[in-house]
Amino acid sequence: MIRRSVAVAAAKLTGGLSRRLGFGGGTALPGLVAERIDPEIVSDMAAQLGRGSVLVTGTNGKTTTARLLRGILRSSGLSPVANSAGSNMMRGIAAALAESATWTGDIRQRDRRIGVFEVDEATLPQAVSALRPRAIVFTNLFRDQLDRYGEVEYVGGIWRETIDGLDAKVTVILNADDPSLAALGRRAGLRTLFFGLEDESLAIEKLEHAADARWCSICGRELSYSAIYYGHLGHWRCEGCDTSRPGVEVGITSIETFPEALSLTVSLPNDQTAQFKLPLSGLYNAYNALAAAAAASALGATNHDIERGLRHASATFGRQERLTIEGRDVEVILAKNPAGLNEVLRTITNNGRSENIVFFLNDDIADGRDISWIWDVDFELLSGSLKNVTVSGIRAWDMALRLKYAGFDTFDRVELDTERALRKALTETPEGEPLIVVPTYTAMLDVREMLARWAGKKAFWQED
Amino acid sequence: MAKKLRVAHLYPKLMNIYGDRGNILCLKRRCEERGLDFELDELSVGEKLKSDHYDLIFIGGAQDVDQRRVAGDLREVKGDALREAVENGVVVLAVCGGYQLMGRYYRTAEGAELPGVGLLDMWTIHPGEADKRFIGNIVVEWNGGTLVGFENHGGRTYLGDGARPLGKVVYGFGNNGEDAGEGAARAGVFGTYLHGSLLPKNPKFADHVIQAALSRRYEGIELDEIDDRVEEAAHAAAVQLAMGRSII
Structure with a gap:
């Protein structure tokens, strides 16, 4: 307890000092300091979050998805704790928790607090064991920074291990359009929620050079696609073993694109739909909004919250x-x-x-x-x-x-x-x-x- | 009729992990700038290779899981034709995972032995995931100049008496991090760990390979000079960055 408050105080001091000295946002160093003083800092503090935590990981879209999700949760009356500057290793999460606490390491208004943390792909196992999240969002898995992780396979492998060890109460929110993520959802007894794009009119013609997961994870045959949205994301199926894109609970049924905005129609569980305009462009942002909506829905946000939250969250978005x-x-x-x-x-x-x-x-x-x-x-x-x-x-x-x-x-x-x-x-x-x-x-x-x-x-x- | 470079790209979808497409773009561009025609066939798993048609056969790098599929196909479908092609004077350029498969065998981190095609007298052993991967910028002394690129491999490659290294490591790890050798070569067969992509940033090596490949059907062919200012600047900058950082 004393250790925790010393750690939190040290983190706060470091963050303030770093900003004043012009070293930047002070988003990682304070966490590093706190972790040194109290290695259990993250799990100790996370246990104080009355509404638990949700993690967002994946190659692309972590920051935007987490940010949109925070907006929705805020509009449903919660007060999120987040590593909003994109510092997404354990130290960034520790810094965010320290920042949200009092100088003695207590988080106030606990029943309204929920952690929304974006997590580096390779950090997921540590984040899961320290934070014990209620839900994990997987946005996509692309080739990224191979020199750090070794190989794409490696990330897929540690995610699979993490999912194998999950408590049955955790909801895993997966992009159905990404074959390698759909494969993660096959574990027996896993509580899953799939999201994906339903509007096939937005498909591009052929696979890009960047496409990674093009082979069936079960039988190894090349996958065929009736629609490709970007990279290897799309409506896929394997002719070999008849595996195909899982049906989605949260999907985008139509998109209208404007130069600087997207107008989305999102289908939500229980046959409801939400319609909103997102002042962001690009299909990848449609996916981010969709992932956020799916996560919010899994966390119990009402459809009304989601619609209003996304509208509101996105209204201030482009500014940055x-x-x-x-x-x-x-x-x-x-x-x-x-x-x-x-x-x-x-x-x-x-x-x-x-x-x-x-x-x-x-x-x-x-x-x-x-x-x-x-x-x-x-x-x-x-x-x-x-x-x-x-x-x-x-x-x-x-x-x-x-x-x-x-x-x-x-x-x-x-x-x-x-x-x-x-x-x-x-x-x-x-x-x-x-x-x-x-x-x-x-x-x-x-x-x-x-x-x-x-x-x-x-x-x-x-x-x- | 214009002279033509005929290229076979083996397993372009499976073996393409480190921007290997850049090597193909480079071959094409350097031919077309000189008025040479360029023909490209992409051959996947299960497709037969003609042993007397191509001038150059290229194979890139892959993740371990894909490498196993390729090793199987090389053994069952393309291996004989590939060895025959080299007998016929066809040039082979193999990068990273593709390079490993040109040797006698590749022993994976799990201890499984993938047989290679045996075009180069070398073998590769992955000491296990606990050992350090060789990752980083690499500079190699080659042919009186340098080759520059990026390497990323767990396997350690050792050369037998029948092969010589392609170049000597100036900065980086190379074949095994011990003997300063990088890559392997014998008449018409080039293997290397360098990607980045390899050819665009190493225009002299690219031309060396193109010329060797064309010589099979056009004896004594010389390549015209082309504008390599951006290529040379990129090469020099990459060498300088690698070496400059090594001092720290």
Whole structure:
């Protein structure tokens, strides 16, 4: 008990100090300090959350899904505790719990508190044993940062082990459109809830190069698809053993796309539907909203809460990543892996927003040291629309070379310095046109801070 | 009639984990820029390989689970034709998991032995998941210059007397982290752990492979110079990053 309060106090001090000294949001270091002092800090504090916890993991969409889910839960009267800045290892979760407690380590208003934590794929086993969640959301499994995890198979394997050890009361919320996640739901006696896209009119024609899970997990035969949405997500079946995409309890029955928004019709359990407009674009965001709705439904939120919550949560959403600077509409989109970036490129191209782009490719540990994934991205989608391209980041020349292969003359388009690259891209973007900024994770932290400064806004960790 | 490079890409769906598509894009681009035609056939599990048609056969890397499927297909369907092709002077480029399968055998982390096609006198042993994976940027001395890329492998490869390393490790791990050897080569067969992708950023090596492949049907062929400014800059930057970081 004393140990816990010392740990929490130390975490709070570290976080405050780190922010004041300008080291950034102080989202991980305080947790590290707290964990050092009290290794049981996460399970101790989590036990105080009256409404338990829900975890969100997967390759893409963790942050957005968790954020939308928080919005829904808030509108149903709960007060979520969350690692909202995307620090998703144990230390980030410890920091979030410490932040939500008093200096003596007590969480107030316990009966309204619920943990909503996004969890790094490889951290899931530790997070599950420390937090004992009520529900786990799996968004998707794509190839990402192979140098850290070794292989995609490895992540699939530790998830399977985690699920095998789950208590029967835990609800596992799975993306039915992802064959490797559907396979996770086959454990006997597991409480599952599947979500997926039902509207086949949004399918793209063929599998992208980024597709990973294309073989049946039971008989090994190549899967066939009647619709593919992105990467390997779609309506799949195996002709060999007759396994197919499971039926979904929460699905999107129709989507209307606008340049900067999606209008979604979501089917919910008990034959109800919810309709709302999401001020975000891209099918991947439709999936995020769907995952959040499915999780909220599993946690007992009413359909009314979900509809209202998503509307409300999303109303303030775009603000974080879109800024107006010197008459240009600047949008920052994180690039993490081939499937995600392909979807981003498709979305900005379809929306006529792909004329001015600046790419930042870093290869620090948080970005993934191996940048070979850029060769699996279809930058060719941009040919015909991209006019002004600027290339920066630690591995700028690798990106310049990849873009050369997509038909862009990039020899004079490399600017290694982040600020100068951003400035150059901004200056060359005609007034009134959008500038799309596509950084990898570590570059994003610098880029956001710079842009926020130029736009006169608060830095990201100060917003909700 | 324009000269043509005929390429077979083996198991493009199964063996494509580390941006291996970039190698194919590179071969195509470097041919087309020189007015050479480029023909590509993708051959999956179960499809037969013609032993006298292609100039170059490429095989990329994979996850362990896919590698087992490929090993089976190489044994039962394509292995004989592949060995015959090399006899006929066809060039083979094998990267990472594909490289491992070109040897005598690959012993997996679980101790299972996957037979290789035996084109290179080498064998690979995975010491188990508890041992360190060789992951990171790698720089190799090759042909008076350098090769640069990224390696990510658990298996340790050892060479017999019938093969020589493709190059010498300057930074990174290479075949086994012990003898400074990287990759393996013999007449017409190149194996390497480098991806990243390998060929786009190593234009001299790419041309070396293209020229060797074309020489089978066009004796004495020379390749025209092309604009490699971005390629050379990317190569130099990658070498510098790997070496610069190694000092820390």
